[in-house]
Amino acid sequence: MRIRNGWAALLVGVPLAFMAAFFLVPFFVVVMASFQTKDGAWSLANYARILGDSYYPSILYVTFKLSLIATLVSFVIGYPIAYYIVNVVRSRMARRICYILVIMPLFTSNIVRSFGWMILLGRQGLVNTTLMTLGLTDRPMPILFTELSIIIGLTYILVPFMVLTVAGVLQTIDKSLVEAALDLGANRFVTFAKVTFPLSLPGVVAGSLIVFTLAVSAYVVPSIMSGGRTVVMAMSIFEQYGSLFDFNFGAALAVGLLVVTLVLIALYLFFIERQPAGRQAVRS
């Protein structure tokens, strides 16, 4: 059914007005505020302050370092799960159980999921008691409230997103291509490396982008799992808005985070595009 332009404008008008009023304009306000001082004068002072000493650059560095590691680990854990669900499992029932296990954490709050890891990683937690029982260490290891625990917590949040994105693409791969490779004498490892994996690259690219963006802006996991000992950008932004009430400087931090994220994503896509197998992945 074709909808005439007049009616379509009417249909989309109110929704668009809503998004403009509560999404576009607020975002615009933040960008404007980042270029203003507290008394409303235009200035670059907020950005100068971010770059002024090593404090905020080092927070940016930690944020992106942890996000990058968490993205890589999510890929290493998530890809095999997606591959298994789509290409190995035969029965629909087993596939559904796998999906339920993947989606259940997704339906639980970040705070609840991090809380689970607090119990597991604490000095008397299951991980430490297991390590000690196995004789791998004689003293509880400090895992909780380190960068390692932030990475574990982030990875835990992110794996389901990676699995679902990669599985979505794996599912669209024409099975006859895999059969052709096997028929022509390639073993399963070669078939995977030369056929399945290259064809699944769009999913890997999309998945890693989603996961990385989520990791960079994660607030709950780093605040809980760092015990306040490591600070990431999202925590600084909230501190400015929530307890220091410096909206202008907070805005500059938010815009800074966004800009650096977008630049890194652009670099990543540029790098992938230069690889022969990656060109297709970026286009789609």
Place this chain on the structure above:
Amino acid sequence: MMTFPERIGRFLLLAFVWAGLAFLTIPLAIIVAVSFTETEYLTFPPQGFTLRWYEQFLADTSYLDSIGLSASIAVASTVIAILIGIPAALAITRSQLPGMKLVNTIFLAPLILPTIVIGAALLQYASMLGFARSYTALLVGHVVIVVPYILRTVLASLARFDQTLEEASLDLGASPVSTFFLVTLPIIKPGLVAGALFALIISWINVELSIFNATAALMPIPVKIFNYVQYAIDPMVAAISAGTIYVAIVAVVLLDVFVGIDRVAAPSK
């Protein structure tokens, strides 16, 4: 036929995948387990079995208020997002109005933009207009972040289905409006249900957005747990957290029963 190395490879894959799935499940199972402990502190394995931590949090009205607030925001924001998302999706797929690609991007942008930035922006904007830290501020923020989930699934359903059904309805004399309600809506319903469930859950579990506009009297349950866990962890907060896990289980089961979880998770073309 599989060769020996291929069998080894398959075995390793299986072991790795089930370790991965265990990694996803264990933290949630641990919370549920320790919420029944009889001790005053958190311990694993839990000692004994008691429901007193659940009784304690159900007796505290501030938690019930938070749960009520979260449920109300989740339902209201999902309903508004449906009312916004369906007309927008219709205009995007069924009209030749220029600029629809941009409109689509605007509606999906909240998925990519850091939630913490959206939260900050809404607090700043609401402060300017005088509705900061209010129910309205929380609600509109939740609508913005759940709209993409509705729009995506509705767009997918609209793109997939056979448009001759709508034409037949129009040819037989039904008006475009009744065609929408009698033909289009029933067909996109599974996609809409899946999108709505995702929207409800995304709102229900949100901390990053709500925390900016929350107050002591107006605090969604995930924010309340977040604030609590930063100062103390005890079996009661495990019981509250376990409660939200039960909600997740119910939601996933509903999704599987009504739509089929494998169809929602990775829709085939």
